[in-house]
Amino acid sequence: MDIRSRIAALVCALGAMSGPVASVHAAEQVNIYSYRQPFLIQPVLDKFTEETGIETRVVFASKGLNERLQREGRNSPADVVLTSNTSNLTELVSKGLAQPVESEILEKNIPAQFRDPKGEWFGLTTRARLIYASKDRVKPGEITRYEDLADPKWKGRICTRSGKHPYNLSLFASMIANHGVEETRTWLEGVKANLARKPQGNDRAQVKAISEGVCDLSLGNSYYFGNMITNTEQPEQIEWAKSVNLVFPNQQDRGTHMFISGAAVTKHAPNRDNAVKLLEFLSGPGAQHLYAEMNFEFPVRPGTPRSALINQYIGDFKEDSMSLTEIGAHVPEASRLVDEVGFDF
Template sequence: MFQRLSTAALALLSTALPVLATEVNIYSHRQPELIQPLANAFTAETGIDVNIAFVDKGMAERLVAEGDRSPADLVLTVDIARLAQVVEAGVTQAVQSDVLTANIPATLRDAGNQWFGLTSRARIIYASKDRVADGEVTTYEDLESDKWKGRICSRSGTNDYNVALLGAVIAHHGEAAAKTWAEGLKANLARKPAGGDRDQAKAIWAGECDIAIGNTYYMGQMVNDPDQKAWADSVRIVFPVFEGDGTHLNISGVAMTKAAPNRDAALQFMEWLSGDEAQKIYAETNHEFPVKLGVERSALVQSWGEFTADSIDLATVAAARPAALRIMEEIDFDG
């Protein structure tokens, strides 16, 4: 009789308790191959599967359309403005976590706990080792100087990374000065904007231009690609600063969706991503800057030297995105 009563009790208990989630579903702006090493390590440690759907465009719109039926638990994306967009669309929820608060500096997370930075990267200058002298370019403001006429390469002006940089210019100098800066940068282009950041390094290697704007981690990717190493070897990394301030940073980050059908597992993954193991994977695999204090940058990234980060808050940069995008379109930067 004890066994029968125990079985009945267990049956009742199983209907009363929720089934623990065994998966996390992610919508990612980042290519899955960049996230997969992290997903694999998390699954190996916890037994929780990580399912990644690559969503290149329209993520906020997709989440709005799906509403409470969305299968997505988390959004992983690059660029502070993209994080701000999903929050503004009303498809995320605040997350209270002592782990996230302890691991991620306040300047790299939302004051309302809607998004959290996981890595950072600097928007730097690739400079030809052969045609650009040390100290010849030191500030972002200098990029509009006539001395760079016909010597700069750039990807599209409406690319998120360049829009964020222009947003930082707006934050420092105002819209009018930022438009003048963008016009000066356009006037100094050696060719019509095209390709990604690595294509700009390739153009320097090919002699099409002398300097270009790019993210730090692309240098790491080129150094480790036999087909692209020559491009990286042809340039020197320069950490430009805003006059009187520091180097522009952007982030990759995470937000929990409002629907989040696997909330507990999703929170566990968020916290894990901010911890030592994941931060080290980010550093060694993607050549990004860890956000958690005490986790070192990769040896390659350390070899590029130290820099002072810009003091402008990333939320302020995100707020300037509409004006920055409008300026790029008004001056027909890509035309």
């Protein structure tokens, strides 16, 4: 079953979970700038409209929405920004493009480490930054920590995407938060020395490289495994996924690094109340289940069922509970270190 078929089935399930809804003529709206692909979020937004009568209007772009919002200033029609990573959220705040929201519903549904302490952004799903390890060439338990990636035994055996990508910068920033700048610099130098090739491609490309014998280890987000193992349209990706084991690092100490997809209400939101209602809806049990199931991510709301497929391959694991606000403060330092050690070259 491809992802769009799964989404259709999940929408029906969500309808059953929500129960009958009275017909409402939509007279209000909420305008969304989204870094998340439309087909992934539209089913949830349609359910929001059905339940509230508030129409949603979406502008999608893979990049540049924060800059667009900054150019538009007070004249921007945007009420909400949906992002696929923490960096876009923290950038919104640093540029003064978001506004604080006080909501008991959001505070109840979203753990403190996954929301801004001032209420300027909120996580909606979480992801784990994993180590993907070759089933054939890496023994179970042979690598257990992020720190192990700098061990000379892995020389010429690691693949990764660019160190400047937000996914890696978030991990590197967490290393700074835990170990300090100089120790992280030494670690990055060690990882660079162990690379099998120049950083390139996306997370899936690294798993492909493992399956082809180019390398034995890679860094990658947890949800990519779900996307690959179910990809009947590109069955070669199923074989890539079958070639690796998933390693959740640092289970004996701080836990695996987590980060989020999330949302923020814009500073000049013309439909602020509707924007808050949307965020509250997205943090609720039905939307959380659907949102996470579609993307093979983890629901941010405690107690929400995870994807059945994720449960099949991933058991319980220890998450790093450090606040993403604290980690995010080190992203600029992490970016400088990537440049200083020449990680991408």
